[in-house]
Amino acid sequence: MMTTKVHGKHGDFAIEAKGLVKRFKSGKSFVEVLKKVDFDARHGDLTMVMGPSGSGKSTLIAALSGLLRPEAGRVDTLDVDDLWKLSSGRIDKFRLDHCGFIFQGFNLFPALSALQQVEVVLKFQGLSKADAKRQATIALEEVGLGHRLHQRPSALSGGEKQRVAIARALAKEPQILFADEPTSALDGENGQVVIRLLRRAATEHGAAVICVTHDPRLEAWADRVIHIEDGVIIDDQRRTPNLDATLASH
Amino acid sequence: MSLALSTLLYEWRRYMAAVMALALSGLLVLAMTGVFIGIGKGFTAQIERSRADIMVLQPGAKNIMSGPSGVPRRFIPLVYNHNEVVEVQPLDGAGGSFQSVRNVDPTQSQADRARAGAPKMNYVQTRIIDTTPDAVTIPVDYSQQLVDALRQPYTVAVDETDLPKLGVRLGEKALYNGQTVTLVGVTRGYPNMMQPTVIMSRDTLRMVGQADTGPRVGPLMVKLSDPARAEAVARELNSMGAGQWRAWTRDELAEANAAGMFEEGILVIIIGGCVVLGTIIGVAITWQTLRGAIMANIKEFASLRALGVGMGSLRRIVMELSFWVGLVGVAAAIFLTWLVQLLAAANAVIISLPPMLLIIVGGGLVAIAMLSGLLSLGVLKNSQPADLLR
Numbered sequence: 001m002m003t004t005k006v007h008g009k010h011g012d013f014a015i016e017a018k019g020l021v022k023r024f025k026s027g028k029s030f031v032e033v034l035k036k037v038d039f040d041a042r043h044g045d046l047t048m049v050m051g052p053s054g055s056g057k058s059t060l061i062a063a064l065s066g067l068l069r070p071e072a073g074r075v076d077t078l079d080v081d082d083l084w085k086l087s088s089g090r091i092d093k094f095r096l097d098h099c100g101f102i103f104q105g106f107n108l109f110p111a112l113s114a115l116q117q118v119e120v121v122l123k124f125q126g127l128s129k130a131d132a133k134r135q136a137t138i139a140l141e142e143v144g145l146g147h148r149l150h151q152r153p154s155a156l157s158g159g160e161k162q163r164v165a166i167a168r169a170l171a172k173e174p175q176i177l178f179a180d181e182p183t184s185a186l187d188g189e190n191g192q193v194v195i196r197l198l199r200r201a202a203t204e205h206g207a208a209v210i211c212v213t214h215d216p217r218l219e220a221w222a223d224r225v226i227h228i229e230d231g232v233i234i235d236d237q238r239r240t241p242n243l244d245a246t247l248a249s250h
Numbered sequence: 251m252s253l254a255l256s257t258l259l260y261e262w263r264r265y266m267a268a269v270m271a272l273a274l275s276g277l278l279v280l281a282m283t284g285v286f287i288g289i290g291k292g293f294t295a296q297i298e299r300s301r302a303d304i305m306v307l308q309p310g311a312k313n314i315m316s317g318p319s320g321v322p323r324r325f326i327p328l329v330y331n332h333n334e335v336v337e338v339q340p341l342d343g344a345g346g347s348f349q350s351v352r353n354v355d356p357t358q359s360q361a362d363r364a365r366a367g368a369p370k371m372n373y374v375q376t377r378i379i380d381t382t383p384d385a386v387t388i389p390v391d392y393s394q395q396l397v398d399a400l401r402q403p404y405t406v407a408v409d410e411t412d413l414p415k416l417g418v419r420l421g422e423k424a425l426y427n428g429q430t431v432t433l434v435g436v437t438r439g440y441p442n443m444m445q446p447t448v449i450m451s452r453d454t455l456r457m458v459g460q461a462d463t464g465p466r467v468g469p470l471m472v473k474l475s476d477p478a479r480a481e482a483v484a485r486e487l488n489s490m491g492a493g494q495w496r497a498w499t500r501d502e503l504a505e506a507n508a509a510g511m512f513e514e515g516i517l518v519i520i521i522g523g524c525v526v527l528g529t530i531i532g533v534a535i536t537w538q539t540l541r542g543a544i545m546a547n548i549k550e551f552a553s554l555r556a557l558g559v560g561m562g563s564l565r566r567i568v569m570e571l572s573f574w575v576g577l578v579g580v581a582a583a584i585f586l587t588w589l590v591q592l593l594a595a596a597n598a599v600i601i602s603l604p605p606m607l608l609i610i611v612g613g614g615l616v617a618i619a620m621l622s623g624l625l626s627l628g629v630l631k632n633s634q635p636a637d638l639l640r
Binding site: 062094095109 | 547
């Protein structure tokens with residue numbers, strides 16, 4: 001039996017998946033989106049999953065994070081053996097305790113200020129009001145929004161909204177951070193801010209950051225780049241990230 | 251502030267339809283019920299605003315209007331036996347025809363008079379006051395001048411809302427049961443939607459031959475030295491009476507009078523119908539509005555799910571939201587009803603809103619909102635975080 005460690009140190013496995021298969025019904029036939037994919041990600045790494053649209057990269061992180069049940073294969077993550085054997089309530093709890101999520105759309109509640117967006121999640125985690133506020137403030141300051149705590153999304157720019165979403169994901173101090181096309185709705189300058197924050201989550205917080213993107217310019221920041229096409233991993237390289245890379249606006 | 255409450259306040263336009271549906275459902279029920287209670291109040295206002303702290307009725311009486319309400323005259327001295335009783339007067343009243351004599355030519359036929367638009371004959375109910383100073387039968391808002399004026403023989407007063415119907419003006423003469431009376435006073439705040447009321451002194455009632463002079467009199471109105479002790483004294487009077495009578499405090503009787511309206515079968519059908527209609531409309535619109543509003547935020551809910559917030563927590567958010575929508579709906583319903591009440595009062599229609607009615611209808615509206623919330627929980631199934639991944 002394969003086991004993984006909790007609170008992994010840099011380099012320890014955070015997720016190991018074996019033989020993931022996912023099919024979708026398309027008319028009368030099935031389309032196989034993941035074809036026996038093996039995948040792993042380590043703490044402290046910014047792992048980039050790249051591929052054209054429809055390659056199965058988003059389906060992969062949905063299966064890894066407990067959002068979309070695969071037809072076959074297993075996911076061992078942190079101290080959990082076979083995530084998909086847990087009840088859906090336990091999977092939710094696992095995500096609440098250990099996972100952060102960043103989406104292409106920012107998905108912020110229009111009624112809440114930046115501070116409240118982050119607090120809401122922390123309160124669900126069981127933090128007291130005061131602790132949630134303190135931790136949320138720290139998270140927002142870390143993404144450079146210390147001066148925008150009380151703005152609602154309507155008063156924030158796209159880049160600022162994504163930073164709120166990142167703060168919301170990071171405030172929980174997740175060991176695994178999933179990001180799905182986090183920069184594709186942003187201009188070059190804001191995209192750079194966001195990828196640097198993801199880089200820092202890996203380097204400084206030791207999180208396993210798994211970032212799905214089709215933007216090749218982000219590769220420069222990655223420790224590892226995985227290419228996926230038609231549901232199969234075709235390429236898996238380790239590389240040395242260039243922390244001073246720039247993401248020019250295009 | 252919670253997520254649900256912030257969302258309701260910030261996106262209030264989205265929830266306006268639900269709030270309005272609840273408010274209008276509430277208005278429907280409150281206004282209809284209020285009007286009927288108001289009709290009842292039209293008959294009992296004079297008693298409820300009297301200086302009587304206690305009223306003594308027959309033991310079987312459920313309220314002032316559904317008898318038996320009269321008592322033997324010998325009860326008057328018996329009630330005086332309680333040492334805190336200051337004054338006891340029987341309630342008296344009658345009814346009769348009332349005809350304005352303005353521009354009346356006695357040689358004209360009824361048909362000619364009707365053609366000329368002359369005031370018609372009306373049947374009125376008659377209420378009395380005693381004109382002794384501070385008598386228990388005088389409503390608290392009657393002026394001294396009105397009491398003094400009514401002390402003159404053959405004088406009457408009517409409410410200002412009845413003036414056009416009766417076709418009389420202050421100072422004019424009219425025929426009450428064929429006897430000439432003079433209108434010396436006009437009251438304000440005593441409208442009666444069903445039948446005009448004429449106020450006269452007990453002495454005038456006797457002079458027109460309608461006073462109770464026999465061994466039975468109307469319910470007894472009792473004034474106490476200390477009105478605050480009404481409840482205790484009523485209890486003591488009841489034990490003194492040993493089952494011969496029942497003493498009611500004024501508030502107790504007013505509630506019984508209002509409740510008595512609802513023993514009428516037709517009222518139960520009308521109001522019950524309003525409640526059923528209001529509930530159906532309220533639930534349908536509130537449910538659909540909540541569904542739409544949740545769908546509008548479904549991506550945000552899905553992102554919370556992705557971050558590990560369970561379905562149960564999202565359901566609680568929706569239920570809390572429904573509760574607040576219900577509460578705002580109650581406030582809006584009461585505000586709208588108050589506006590309608592003002593409008594109605596300007597047209598001499600009383601809409602009476604006892605606190606108990608507001609509490610019951612308010613509770614009902616919150617229940618409707620919560621039920622709508624329950625029905626709309628289904629849409630949360632659409633909060634699939636996997637859909638956010640592309």
